[in-house]
Amino acid sequence: MSEAGGGRGCGSPAPQRAPWSLVATTAALCLVTTTSMWTAEAAPMTREEKQKLGNQVLEMFDHAYGNYMEHAYPADELMPLTCRGRIRGEEPSRGDVDDALGKFSLTLIDSLDTLVVLNKTKEFEDAVKKVLRDVNLDNDVVVSVFETNIRVLGGLLGGHSLAIMLKEKGEYMQWYNDELLQMAKQLGYKLLPAFNTTSGLPYPRINLKFGIRKPEARTGTETDTCTACAGTLILEFAALSRFTGATIFEEYARKALDFLWEKRQRSSNLVGVTINIHTGDWVRKDSGVGAGIDSYYEYLLKAYVLLGDDSFLERFNTHYDAIMRYISQPPLLLDVHIHKPMLNARTWMDALLAFFPGLQVLKGDIRPAIETHEMLYQVIKKHNFLPEAFTTDFRVHWAQHPLRPEFAESTYFLYKATGDPYYLEVGKTLIENLNKYARVPCGFAAMKDVRTGSHEDRMDSFFLAEMFKYLYLLFADKEDIIFDIEDYIFTTEAHLLPLWLSTTNQSISKKSTTSEYIELDDSNFDWTCPNTQILFPNDPLYAQSIREPLKNVVDKSCPRGVIRVREESFRSGARPPLRARDFMATNPEHLEILKKMGVSLIHLKDGRVQLVQHAIQAASSIDAEDGLRFMQEMIELSSQQQKEQQLPPRAVQIVSHPFFGRVVLTAGPAQFGLDLSKHKETRGFVASSKPYNGCSELTNPEAVMGKIALLQRGQCMFAEKARNIQNAGAIGGIVIDDNEGSSSDTAPLFQMAGDGKDTDDIKIPMLFLFSKEGSIILDAIREYEEVEVLLSDKAKDRAAILKGKMIPSYIINSNPETDNEPPSADQTASGSQEVDLVDGEPPEDSSLNSHSESSSPATTDNAAASASPSQQDSDPTENPGPTGFDGECTYFDEDEEQSETEEDSNPNVSWGKEGQPVHPIVADWNEDMKAIKMLKKEMMKKKMMMKKGEL
Numbered sequence: 001m002s003e004a005g006g007g008r009g010c011g012s013p014a015p016q017r018a019p020w021s022l023v024a025t026t027a028a029l030c031l032v033t034t035t036s037m038w039t040a041e042a043a044p045m046t047r048e049e050k051q052k053l054g055n056q057v058l059e060m061f062d063h064a065y066g067n068y069m070e071h072a073y074p075a076d077e078l079m080p081l082t083c084r085g086r087i088r089g090e091e092p093s094r095g096d097v098d099d100a101l102g103k104f105s106l107t108l109i110d111s112l113d114t115l116v117v118l119n120k121t122k123e124f125e126d127a128v129k130k131v132l133r134d135v136n137l138d139n140d141v142v143v144s145v146f147e148t149n150i151r152v153l154g155g156l157l158g159g160h161s162l163a164i165m166l167k168e169k170g171e172y173m174q175w176y177n178d179e180l181l182q183m184a185k186q187l188g189y190k191l192l193p194a195f196n197t198t199s200g201l202p203y204p205r206i207n208l209k210f211g212i213r214k215p216e217a218r219t220g221t222e223t224d225t226c227t228a229c230a231g232t233l234i235l236e237f238a239a240l241s242r243f244t245g246a247t248i249f250e251e252y253a254r255k256a257l258d259f260l261w262e263k264r265q266r267s268s269n270l271v272g273v274t275i276n277i278h279t280g281d282w283v284r285k286d287s288g289v290g291a292g293i294d295s296y297y298e299y300l301l302k303a304y305v306l307l308g309d310d311s312f313l314e315r316f317n318t319h320y321d322a323i324m325r326y327i328s329q330p331p332l333l334l335d336v337h338i339h340k341p342m343l344n345a346r347t348w349m350d351a352l353l354a355f356f357p358g359l360q361v362l363k364g365d366i367r368p369a370i371e372t373h374e375m376l377y378q379v380i381k382k383h384n385f386l387p388e389a390f391t392t393d394f395r396v397h398w399a400q401h402p403l404r405p406e407f408a409e410s411t412y413f414l415y416k417a418t419g420d421p422y423y424l425e426v427g428k429t430l431i432e433n434l435n436k437y438a439r440v441p442c443g444f445a446a447m448k449d450v451r452t453g454s455h456e457d458r459m460d461s462f463f464l465a466e467m468f469k470y471l472y473l474l475f476a477d478k479e480d481i482i483f484d485i486e487d488y489i490f491t492t493e494a495h496l497l498p499l500w501l502s503t504t505n506q507s508i509s510k511k512s513t514t515s516e517y518i519e520l521d522d523s524n525f526d527w528t529c530p531n532t533q534i535l536f537p538n539d540p541l542y543a544q545s546i547r548e549p550l551k552n553v554v555d556k557s558c559p560r561g562v563i564r565v566r567e568e569s570f571r572s573g574a575r576p577p578l579r580a581r582d583f584m585a586t587n588p589e590h591l592e593i594l595k596k597m598g599v600s601l602i603h604l605k606d607g608r609v610q611l612v613q614h615a616i617q618a619a620s621s622i623d624a625e626d627g628l629r630f631m632q633e634m635i636e637l638s639s640q641q642q643k644e645q646q647l648p649p650r651a652v653q654i655v656s657h658p659f660f661g662r663v664v665l666t667a668g669p670a671q672f673g674l675d676l677s678k679h680k681e682t683r684g685f686v687a688s689s690k691p692y693n694g695c696s697e698l699t700n701p702e703a704v705m706g707k708i709a710l711l712q713r714g715q716c717m718f719a720e721k722a723r724n725i726q727n728a729g730a731i732g733g734i735v736i737d738d739n740e741g742s743s744s745d746t747a748p749l750f751q752m753a754g755d756g757k758d759t760d761d762i763k764i765p766m767l768f769l770f771s772k773e774g775s776i777i778l779d780a781i782r783e784y785e786e787v788e789v790l791l792s793d794k795a796k797d798r799a800a801i802l803k804g805k806m807i808p809s810y811i812i813n814s815n816p817e818t819d820n821e822p823p824s825a826d827q828t829a830s831g832s833q834e835v836d837l838v839d840g841e842p843p844e845d846s847s848l849n850s851h852s853e854s855s856s857p858a859t860t861d862n863a864a865a866s867a868s869p870s871q872q873d874s875d876p877t878e879n880p881g882p883t884g885f886d887g888e889c890t891y892f893d894e895d896e897e898q899s900e901t902e903e904d905s906n907p908n909v910s911w912g913k914e915g916q917p918v919h920p921i922v923a924d925w926n927e928d929m930k931a932i933k934m935l936k937k938e939m940m941k942k943k944m945m946m947k948k949g950e951l
């Protein structure tokens with residue numbers, strides 16, 4: 001690419017050309033070499049057929065434009081059902097839609113450069129004269145800054161661009177003296193007050209006569225704007241600056257873009273739909289490529305093409321990478337949350353996103369462009385038009401269709417890129433449908449409901465600005481157009497701006513380089529121009545092979561879900577549609593797909609799973625490519641998950657005898673259920689669920705009722721386990737890893753994810769323990785039957801845990817030096833005191849404690865508080881614990897001051913930390929057991945002595 005164009009590393013075509021010109025030129029060349037090879041899906045179209053369709057487009061344009069001029073002009077738009085002009089204020093308000101109407105003959109201005117493209121030069125000359133004679137840009141009307149920019153400023157600049165081209169040719173427009181440009185400049189100055197915000201983001205509306213904020217302006221109180229509204233100015237504003245030399249326009253548009261870039265969500269690199277123009281906060285944090293954001297992305301890439309400024313390409317590539325990672329779920333494009341980009345924000349798509357395949361062509365990413373375009377075409381074939389919104393199973397969500405041009409736009413660009421006559425057939429269908437369903441005696445009417453074919457009395461100006469341009473260009477050969485279309489770039493409203501602007505008055509771009517890019521990794525950016533190998537593969541059936549699996553994606557009689565689409569694609573033997581986010585290691589079908597893609601799955605000892613790809617083992621080169629893509633997605637997904645999972649771990653603290661809170665196990669939290677960081681801890685006895693995996697209704701609800709259920713990992717989703725134990729009456733759950741030997745000492749902790757559905761119904765806390773930590777609880781159950789635990793965000797102070805409880809003093813008065821040593825018989829015997837079994841104060845959390853106490857049998861520490869002296873005496877050997885022996889005990893009171901915390905005194909016990917390594921816990925526990933056994937022995941000895949009357 002020429003330096004003049006500003007691109008990097010793209011060869012050296014003719015000077016004065018920006019990157020887009022290379023793409024288009026190559027496309028044309030390819031068309032010549034590939035068309036004769038087509039045999040399948042669509043036969044090549046003869047020149048006659050194409051001309052016939054081109055003429056049909058011309059006739060349709062005449063019908064639309066002629067009726068507007070005859071029945072509506074100088075009004076902004078034609079009302080094709082009542083055959084009159086739409087004059088703002090004279091018709092019932094339609095809300096925001098009316099903000100495009102500024103009493104400035106919108107449709108005429110929006111149609112100017114279409115007239116030239118359609119070779120209607122004489123009509124163009126007349127139209128320009130009418131604009132200069134009739135249009136007033138100083139009306140007391142509040143208009144949308146975005147719409148006025150793309151339709152009116154863009155229309156005037158497109159008209160000017162082609163006027164000077166025609167003048168130079170020497171036949172038409174010889175009288176022209178930049179009058180349209182002067183109007184554009186006047187309008188530009190009228191829009192500038194909108195940028196008077198600290199952020200530099202424009203207000204969404206402005207009064208053409210009074211500007212903003214003045215009482216007469218009736219606008220300027222808005223706080224929010226859409227991202228596309230603030231980010232779709234640079235092409236028109238930069239063109240205005242470069243045509244006129246007045247740099248202020250480009251500066252303002254750049255500042256707004258800089259601010260949006262600055263505000264992107266840094267971990268996902270996505271932007272939201274709506275932003276506060278004063279604070280820069282995201283007001284709507286959902287993100288897609290359709291309504292509200294669409295042309296922001298479009299303008300970043302096209303600003304690079306038009307202005308040759310690398311920073312725009314860097315930004316575009318960064319966003320594109322995020323879009324392909326999170327939003328693109330081929331063939332779907334689904335909105336996600338900017339902070340949690342793995343979560344879909346909705347289950348439907350809007351019609352505006354149909355421009356995206358066209359932008360992907362410009363980017364050079366053809367495959368997903370073909371996929372999405374095909375999906376959209378299937379929807380169109382089902383409903384005749386693209387409904388304003390449709391669900392992921394292709395049902396109508398919003399039934400209107402205001403004759404939007406985005407799909408025709410993408411069809412044109414895909415045809416340019418592939419030369420595949422299939423896209424000509426698609427265009428033919430669009431023409432047929434427009435004539436059949438939208439054509440009315442006085443123009444073309446928007447569809448009120450695509451299902452019923454009912455009409456709305458509107459014909460938006462973009463129908464003339466865009467639809468006819470793209471349809472005409474689709475069927476036109478080079479010689480059918482009186483100028484070289486490849487010398488121009490299309491704005492979002494399809495207005496034409498000459499690429500030579502990249503070398504004119506370019507001082508501004510040099511001024512505005514931000515230092516921020518230095519920190520970015522250059523390898524993220526695709527500096528090359530679109531790869532011709534990808535754009536035009538040697539295999540002429542390439543595009544068809546991508547479309548083929550999607551052919552029945554939208555079934556005419558029975559709506560299908562995304563899953564079905566994927567299964568179907570797979571069955572057809574084409575590209576396996578498995579996405580990293582859908583992959584489940586327990587699904588045999590997925591494992592089969594992995595194998596086909598040359599990906600092997602290795603279970604590591606610590607419970608993790610490793611994926612390795614050997615392209616050579618893949619079933620075909622396409623499978624190998626899929627495998628590579630799958631692996632890339634997996635890497636991205638896991639790094640994203642790691643980021644998301646960096647939440648502090650939780651603690652499972654064993655509080656019953658003989659642990660008394662000394663054992664704290666590091667646990668992973670869940671993304672659902674009670675959040676222990678926000679709520680009090682949950683305390684209860686543990687009970688194993690039956691079935692142990694918790695994947696179906698429990699068969700032992702009486703055992704887990706009011707307790708913390710233990711479950712084994714695997715077989716079903718974590719959320720399903722949680723629901724099953726909750727239904728059985730459990731107050732919490734601990735999922736124990738099924739991979740033997742796994743431990744938080746060696747494996748990274750993770751959060752248990754939900755099941756992709758709403759998990760608000762899960763109210764109980766759920767924690768995850770690796771196998772080694774889990775077996776400490778399981779061993780404790782085997783040893784003591786009743787084990788009480790505390791689930792919390794971090795280990796609780798033992799004084800709080802044991803308040804009102806009686807425990808052996810050696811457990812409390814641990815000493816760094818002697819801690820690992822069991823107390824001697826002397827220590828336990830001496831200083832023995834009366835055991836106080838009655839807790840006078842209610843425990844900290846009375847409900848939890850009372851529950852624990854009432855449900856605990858006499859063998860436990862807590863039960864001891866209510867046990868009778870006779871019970872205590874009954875059989876100390878069978879019921880070990882404070883009630884079973886006369887060891888030294890301490891009655892804990894909340895107010896009682898601890899001189900030394902356990903953390904201070906015992907290096908093996910990590911108080912204040914969430915968990916402990918497993919080995920010290922086990923060692924510690926063994927020590928405790930030894931000590932307890934010695935105490936028991938001591939007690940027995942005492943008893944015997946008492947019996948013998950020695951004491």
Ligand code: DMJ
Nearest residue numbers: 295404405406462492493
């Ligand atoms: C056009 O006005 C522009 O393309 C805009 O960017 C969004 N879409 C409308 C037509 O649908």
